[in-house]
Amino acid sequence: MNKFNPEVKSVLPSFMELIKKTFITDEDINNYIKDWNKSNPEYSGMLEAEPTIEAEGEQ
Amino acid sequence: MSFSFDTKSQRFRYKTGIYAGRFVSRKDVQQIIETNIKLISNDINTITNLLLDNKISVSTWENAMAAAIKKGHTQSYLLGKGGTYQFNPKDKGILGNVLSIEYMYLRRFAESINKGELTKAQIKSRAKLYANSFHKLYERGVFESHKQDGYFWEKWMTSIEGEICNDCIAFSQLSWQRIGFFPHIGVATECKTNCRCTKVYSKAPTIPQTNILSTKNGWLYGSFNKRPIFN
Numbered sequence: 024m025n026k027f028n029p030e031v032k033s034v035l036p037s038f039m040e041l042i043k044k045t046f047i048t049d050e051d052i053n054n055y056i057k058d059w060n061k062s063n064p065e066y067s068g069m070l071e072a073e074p075t076i077e078a079e080g081e082q
Numbered sequence: 083m084s085f086s087f088d089t090k091s092q093r094f095r096y097k098t099g100i101y102a103g104r105f106v107s108r109k110d111v112q113q114i115i116e117t118n119i120k121l122i123s124n125d126i127n128t129i130t131n132l133l134l135d136n137k138i139s140v141s142t143w144e145n146a147m148a149a150a151i152k153k154g155h156t157q158s159y160l161l162g163k164g165g166t167y168q169f170n171p172k173d174k175g176i177l178g179n180v181l182s183i184e185y186m187y188l189r190r191f192a193e194s195i196n197k198g199e200l201t202k203a204q205i206k207s208r209a210k211l212y213a214n215s216f217h218k219l220y221e222r223g224v225f226e227s228h229k230q231d232g233y234f235w236e237k238w239m240t241s242i243e244g245e246i247c248n249d250c251i252a253f254s255q256l257s258w259q260r261i262g263f264f265p266h267i268g269v270a271t272e273c274k275t276n277c278r279c280t281k282v283y284s285k286a287p288t289i290p291q292t293n294i295l296s297t298k299n300g301w302l303y304g305s306f307n308k309r310p311i312f313n
Contacts, residue, residue, distance in 0.1 A: 027205060028198040033139035035196065038189055044148055045181035047156060047174050052166060055156050062121055065083070066114055069106075070157065072085040072094055072165035 087164035092227055092283070094164070112278075115158060115220050122154040123213035130209045133195070134202050144192040151184055151212050158216040162223020176226060180219065184212070214275040218268030221280065228283040229261055235284040236261045244278025247271055254279075258290050 060067035084097040085106065094106040126147065133143040159177050163169055191208060194200050200208075228236075238253035240246050249271035253264055261283065268277040284290045 025201060026198050027134060027195065027200060027202045029133070029140050029196065030136040031139050032196065033141040035141055035144065035189070035192055038186075041144070041148060041185050041189060042182055044152065045178045045185060047152075047177055051152070052156065052160075052169070055153055055160070056166070058153065059118075059157055063114060063117065066085075068084045069094060069114075070160045070165050072087040072097075072167065074164075074167055075086045075088040075090075075095060 085165075087168065089164070089168070089231060092164065092224070092231065108280075111161070115161065115217055118154065118157060119213050119216050122150055122216070123210060125150050126209050126213050127206075130206055134205065140192050140196045143195075144188060147188055147209070147212065148185060151188070152181060154213060154216045155181060155184070155219045158219035159223040162220040162225075163227045164223075168227060170230075172230075173223075173226060176222070177219075180222070184215075188212075211275055215268065217278060218266065218275060221267035225261075225266060225281065233261055233283040233285050235259065235286060235290055236264060237282045237284075237290075238264050239280050239282055241278040241280065245273040245276040246279070247273040247277070249273070250277060250279050258284065 056070045059070050063069070083099050086095050086097045087093075088095055088105075091105070093108075094111065096102050096104050096106065129138075129143060129146045129150065132138045133140065138146075156177060159173065160166065160169060163173060195205060225236075235258045237258050238250070238256065240250050240254045250273060253271075256264075264281065265271070267279055267281065268275050271277055271279075
């Protein structure tokens with residue numbers, strides 16, 4: 024079996040650089056929501072669902 | 083269409099449209115996850131093909147893969163958790179931890195490609211596994227949401243659609259256990275990311291009673307016939 028050899032050998036950035044990307048910012052979340060709404064039009068707005076407010080006095 | 087999340091039942095409801103007030107069925111939510119897996123799987127496939135055609139470097143491929151994984155994981159977790167209103171700083175920590183482990187595997191993968199240790203077919207099939215793991219994150223979100231809402235009990239439910247391994251069957255036979263007793267879905271079982279099992283939760287003060295006639299494990303349901311292990 025032929026192994027794949029990349030033509031250009033690249034130097035991978037330090038692992039710390041990669042780990043820093045695991046931090047989730049509010050901007051990331053907004054972008055993911057926009058992306059979700061675009062790719063799932065039938066279920067757009069699902070990730071921004073507000074909590075259900077129960078009617079007062081209902082037992 | 084807009085949705086609301088009912089924290090009492092831990093389920094989504096339609097807020098507008100002809101289904102206003104109704105719950106979004108669990109089956110539909112599962113379907114959404116599978117659709118998202120396919121969408122991001124296509125992205126991952128495209129990125130990997132570019133690498134295999136020598137159009138991008140391993141470093142660029144790793145960056146693009148990391149971004150796709152982060153997007154898929156966050157969206158799946160948010161869906162399990164009930165949306166951004168339920169998403170708190172603790173969830174960011176949980177998601178960050180899961181991502182660091184995934185990135186560690188990704189780095190090992192990138193290093194193996196850089197050293198020319200893998201064939202094209204191996205690279206393609208291994209890259210595909212990342213998208214398959216989004217179900218695991220959805221289930222993790224569901225688990226955290228229930229736990230934070232004060233649920234006491236959990237029960238492992240095997241899936242008829244997905245792969246069922248011996249571990250999943252064994253866990254499902256343990257019935258109700260205190261929340262946190264079972265490992266997270268898709269983590270410590272033989273079927274790993276192919277697992278499509280779910281958990282159900284209860285707030286009952288004492289151990290919930292299982293009626294064999296009303297469970298999917300009962301002979302009346304006939305699900306045993308569909309499992310390859312019993313054929």
